[in-house]
Each structure stands twice: as C-alpha cells, then as structure tokens.
Amino acid sequence: MSEDFTEKKARAAAWFRSLRDEIVTSFEALEDAHGTGPVGRFEVTPTTRADGGGGLMSVMRGGRVFEKVGVNVSAVHGTLGERAQKAMAARGVPGMADDPRFWASGISLVAHMVNPHCPAVHMNTRMFWTPHACWFGGGSDLNPCLEYAEDTAHFHAQMQAACDAHDAGYYTKFKAWADEYFFVPHRGRARGVGGIFYDDLNTGDWEADFSFTQDVGRAFLPAFVPLTEKRVDTAWTEADREAQLVHRGLYAEYNLVYDRGTKFGLETGHDANAVLMSLPPLAKWV
Template identity: 75%
Template structure:
C-alpha cells in the first residue's frame, strides 16, 4: 500500500490553486489590453461540490468562468479537490487502465487538479485546453495532464510556437520526452468517428508514477507553467485580425468537433460525471455556441 501522502496532496492542491490564480490574472490582463465593443470580461467564481452517495463531505472546488468578454467568448478555469470511494464502474475502469491491485477491497480515492478550456471571440484566435491533476488511492498515486491547441483557422507559426513552448517544458525531464508526450496527445485527442484530430495537438500524459513523487510533480508543474507563454502570445497576435461571417461559420463548425470529442471520448468528462462532481463544472468545457450540418 502507498503512504497516505498527506503532505504531498496538500502541496499539489495548493499549486493547482496558485496556477489558477496566475492564469486568471493573465486573462484579465488580456481582456483589458485589447479593445472591443464589449466591456472587458471578468471571471465569476463559485464553489462546486461533489455528491457522495452517503451524503458525506466529498470535497469540491471552485469554478471560475468568464463569458462574453472582449477576447474570450467563454473561458473556464476550474480547480477541485475531491475524495471518497469509487463506484463499481469507476473501480473497474481504474483497475483495467492502471492495474491497481486491491481496488475492490479498498476503493478510496483522492484527486486534485486544474482544468481550463477557452473559446475565443475572434475566429482567428485559437481555442485551447489545459489540465494537470494528481490522483491517489491506498494502492497507487499518479499525475496526468497536458495542453492542446484547437484553432479553427490554422496558422503554422502559431502551432510551431505552442509546440516549442511545450517542448521547452519537457526537455529538462529527458530529451525524448516531448516526442513521446506529443505522440500521446495526437492519439488521445483523435476523433475516430470523424477520422481526424480535434486540433493541432500539444502534449498529454497520464498514469505518471516513476516512483519519484517530487520529480513527477516537477514535470507536472513545468508543463502547467508552460501554458501561459505558449498561449497568450497567440491571442495577442490574432485577436485584432479582421474576420467575417464566413470565418465565424468555420469557427462554429469546428466547435462542433470539440463538443463531440468531450461528450463521447474525454476521460475527464466521464470520470467527473461518473463520480458525482458538479455537472456544470464538468461540462464547463463545452462551447457557448456550435454548429453542425
């Protein structure tokens, strides 16, 4: 069995909150330095809860959402720290994916993380997703996360910049790591029924447990910290690009891909709903408007 990891849990949860605060501050700054017909957007913050079957305290978090701003049409930056016992279906999924022994005998869990999705006003500015998380059971612990860029109108230089920042975060942890995590993202963010990726990729990892908690946490921190320098310059570059209704139509149809992926395939969406977390927080990732034909 693993140790209780109380100090490590507290350290991880505190860092996810710090990263949330840094991102919210940076996004407020983006809203204020770009002109637009709408007033600068502000995040609305509310508490979220997880519902335990027996009514016991099961943790929760904070949902920070901005809607209808100058730059962001909708952006959410959520943090959560939840705990309890996994239901039978969640136990089976964990045991199958991670090979965790003893899950049926002791299905307790603890999880904390940050999850971000941004949908932009200007069709030339890319949508983006980022999350990092730590998961603990009495028999295992691991980290997961990553970030991927989802432009509806692609610019090669934007893709190159985003990937360069992801690589910069990975390189101190091993020269081959970026290629490995990029390939994992390409596989994970693929939409089989559309036979295409939902965006231009990024990095993704899960089940990270090398046996060295501090080293694994540092990789998680470095990939999370890479998000703002990877994304903010792209918004600054594209937000003032003129666009027309044809561009908006392309954006709305591309958002349909994003919605399909998150509702059909995304593990985080499935886990959040399966374990009783606030559905508004779990489904925060969905775009405010989308289109299908």
Template identity: 85%
Template sequence: MIEEFDSRKARAAAWFRSLRDEIVASFEGLEDSHTGEGEAGRFEVTETRRESGGGGLMSVMRGGRVFEKVGVNVSTVHGSLGERAQKAMAARGVPGMAENPEFWASGISLVAHMQNPHAPAVHMNTRMFWTPHAWWFGGGSDLNPCLEYQEDTAHFHGRMQAACDAHAPDYFARFKAWADEYFFVPHRGRARGVGGIFYDDLNTGDWEADFAFTQDVGRAFLPAFVPLVEKRRDMPWTEADRDAQLVHRGLYAEYNLVYDRGTKFGLETGHDANAVLMSLPPLAKWV
C-alpha cells in the same frame, strides 16, 4: 503510504490553486488590454461541491472582449469510487480497487473559446490522482484553432517541448504522440486540433520529479498561449471565418461528450455537472 502522502496531497492541491489564480489574472489582463468593443470580461466564480466529498472553484468568463467563453476550474475531491470507476481503474492496472476503492484527486482544468476566429481555442489540465494502492500525475495542453497558422502551432509545440526536455529527452516525443492519439475523433476521422502534449498514469517512482514535471507543464501554458492571443485578437474576420469557428466547435463538443476521459470520470463520480461540462462552447454548429 496513506500518511506519507498527506503532505504531498496538500502541496499538489495548493499548486493547482496557485496556477488557477495566475491564469485567471492573466486572462483578465488580456481583457483589460484589448481595445475592442464592450466591457472587459471578468470571471464569475462559484464554489462546487461533490456530494461524496470535496469540491472546488468553477471560474467562467462569458462574453468578454477577447474570450467568448473560458473556464478555469480547480478541484480537490475524495471518497470511494463506484463500481464502473473501479472497473476502469482496474483496467488501467490499478490493483486492489475492489478491496479498497478509496481515492483522492486534485487538479486544474481549462478550456478557452475565443471571440476572434483567428485566435485559437485551447485546453490545458494537470492533475494528481491517489489511491491506497497507487498514485500518478496526468495532464497536458493542446491547441485547437479553427483557422490554423503554422507559426502558432510551432510556437505552442515549442513551449511544450521545452517543458518536457527539462525533465527527460524522450518526454516530448512520447507525450506529443499520445496527444495525437488521444485527441483524435474516430467517427470524424480527424484530430480535434493541432495537438500538443498529453500524459497520464505518470509514476516514475520519484514523486518529487513527477510533481516538478507537472508543475513545469502548467508553467509553460501561459507563455505558449498568451502570445498567440495577443497576435490574433485584433485581426479582421469574415462571416465565413465565424462559420468555420462554429463548425470546429461542434467537433470539439462531440469529442468532449463522447470520448474525453475527464468528462466521463467527473460525471460518473458525482462532481458538479456544470463544472464538468464547462468545456462546452457557448455556440456551435453542425453541417
């Protein structure tokens, strides 16, 4: 099983990198096409390393015309899971981790915080995880506006649904409900945004089909998000709008630091802390 997956790992890692390149180019294009004040933003790219094996690229843009902060990270890491991570995997039904805690993981993770409060923040990630005992895909994308527009929510969900419907008739309903549950902030009693889709532990037994679905989720992201940015980036906004944006970012930060599974996994397995915490907003407010 180990040898069988070597080429599949390479294909998955190459796909996540190609998606990263496409998104970075698109976001820099949004900066170039915007007529706002200041210089068009550009990504600062840094190589990341994991002490126990692997690394990736951290690409962060700060203070652009459109994006106040956006990060697009890609990584491929490997090694042995620590005791806490082994227990977490065992709790998820992965067998044999105590005997052989070897793992490999690759994926892309994106979070965008916008200059204009009318433009929604957004999160997207897709990933593949492998152990000698199991493999699976996970990911999704969710929209996080501080000032919601129903038509924007409908457009975003529609693109996610199209990606799901191309593969299974029940995927969208399942993965939308999963996102509503997963991106909920219990101590605030509310969702962190307006949802989208989320899935994890996806292993239908057909690696090619599951990989194709994960690719389509990634491909759906730009058509789901970019039109919303183009529609909202020129809208006038008030100090009250900015205040609402900063308060909403506080909610986002709370979720990512307290509940997000990817944040916990990245920190517990020794990945670059700056890359793991890239999702945090540049400014936030609590009332």
C-alpha cells in the same frame, strides 16, 4: 502504499490553486488590453462533491477576447463506484477491488475565443491517489479553427521545452499520446493541432513527477498568450465565424463522447456544470 501522502496532497492542491489564480489574472489582463465594449470578468462559483471535497468554477462569458473560458480547480475524495473501479483496474491501477477510496486534485481549463483567428485551447494537470497507487496526468492542446503553422510551432516548442527539462524522451512520447488521445474516430481527424498528453505518470520519484507537472502548467501561459495577442485584432469575416462554429461542434462531440475526464467527473458525482464547463457557448453542425 504505506506512505502518508497527506502533506503531498496539500502541496499539490495548493499548486493547482496558485496556477488557477495566475491564469485568471492573466486572462483578465488580456480583456483589459484588447477590444472594445464591456470587459469580461470571471464569475467564481464554489463546487461540491457529495462524497467529499469541492473546488472553484471560474467562468468568463461574453468578453472582448474570450467568448467563454472556464478555469476550474478542485480537490475531491471519496469512494469510486463500480464503473470507475473497473475503468481504473483496466488501466492497470492496483487494489481497486480491495479498497476503492480515492483523492484527486487538479486544474482544468478550456478557452473559446471571440476572434476566429485566435485558437481555442485546453489545459489540465492533476494528481490522483488511491491507497495502492499515486500518479500525475495532464497536458495541453491547441484547437484552432483557422490554422497558422507558426502558431502551432510556437505552442509545441513551449510544450517541448517543458518536457525536455525533465526527460529527453517525454516530448516525443507525450506528443504522440496527445495525437492519439485527441483523435475523433467517427470524424477520422484530430480535434486540433495537438500538444502533449500524459497520464498514470509514476516514475517512483514523486518529487520529480510533481516538478514535471508543475512545469507543464507553467508552460501554458507562454505557449498560449502570445498567440492570442498576435491574432486578437485580426479582421475576420462571417465565413471565418462559420468555420469557428463548425469546429466547435467537433470539439463538443469529442468532449461528450470520448473525453476521459468528462466521463470520470460525471460518473463520480462531481458538479455537472463544472464537468461540462468545457463545452462551447455556441456551435454548429453541417
């Protein structure tokens, strides 16, 4: 590509940072409004990548509402290693053999809740650039250990509204992609109740693709926060906690064995603690 993406990279990175700030503020407000005991607050740590760039790792542990939640944002650049080049080429990214430079920015969030009736959740949006291609990816999926049909319906409705504002076919396509992507083959089941997932989005209209990715990010808080507010004060039992811990084991298995972002982050030298932020604080296997 001959186009200079300097300004677009800056806009995308600034947007992901602004979304991070909004989510962190919202989650700390939930801590203030619910529960008893010490109020959770995010600990913010700068992250770096050896080749270039870095970001912020924001993690809250042991809160009233959030047992562990991480909201990471980064903008990194460098040269892809051989394994990453092959993975990109296998996905149809052109020019890897000729020029393996890359730039990437995004936000990644995973929340593990105190109350087993509150669903865990994942969200990320990102922009990826190489000298021969540029695309967006992301999505959000809900991971309850105790499922409520109305919660699933609300979450999906918010995701669908974000999709429908841009393309009538996006929700059906990206929901199916999430169902496939977040499936755990060795367990024969999904890790949660789905959501949307998309990658390699390049319609030829960068502004339209960026706008869609922003709307996916904006949809997250309206999709998730009302569910937390509805369930956070629900009484729970030790059996509920047991179900939560076992379900977290499923989540950990998926992220360590199959998740594309985890593999990419570790293989490209990003801060390991930031990459593995998604893992739950406690989990069990039966």
